Amino acid sequence: MTDPGQLWDHPNPHILRTRVTARDIDGLNHTNNAVYVKWCEQVAWSHSVALGLDLQRYRQLDRAMAITHSEYHYLQASREGEEVTIGTWIMDWDRKLSMTRRFQVIRVDDGATLLRASMRFTCIELSTGKPRRLPREFIAGYGPAVLSEQSQMAGK
Structure with a gap:
């Protein structure tokens, strides 16, 4: 069993662990x-909830972060019974409208990276579906989780 902590592309990911069924x-x-x-x-979603921004809060604020672009790089296959760890980071944002998340999936047994992905999110008004500025609650919640340029360089 390999410790994924040393295998992440960037420091301090928010992680979930699961087993392939x-x-x-x-x-x-x-x-x-x-x-x-x-x-x-x-x-x-788990990361957003951990930052205090769950679906109920999104509805109260009439705002949400909607995926506008995603890219997946499948590097290796996983099979039934294998345990994987999925990590995410908020890599950048403009503090106005959008942010980018990165993802990495690691197989626990051998430490192999199975997938790298990214998603671009845009803040929308739930009632209209139109793009809107990030409310201050999103800035306060997501802001501390955004990787700084210095920590991004340390992870490379």
Whole structure:
């Protein structure tokens, strides 16, 4: 078993751990690509909740962070029974409208990185679906979690 703490692309990820189940496997006998997308969404939500910005808070503020672009690089396959750790970081934001998250999926047994991904989010008004400035509650919640340029360089 490898300690993923030394394998992350960047320091201090917010992480979730899961085990690949039979339901995750596709016709090629490996984890379906859509499952990785689901894991990335789950760890992003978990991170938001940990920062005090859950769905209820989004609704109260009539704001949400909506995915506007995503990119996935599938590097290796995972199979049923394998344990994986999914990490996320908020890499940058403009403090006005948008932010970028990065993701990394590591297989616990051998420390192999299975996936690297990124998602660009834009703040929207829930009632209209239109882009809106980040409310101060989002700046206060997400702001401390944004990696500084210095810590990004240390992770490379």
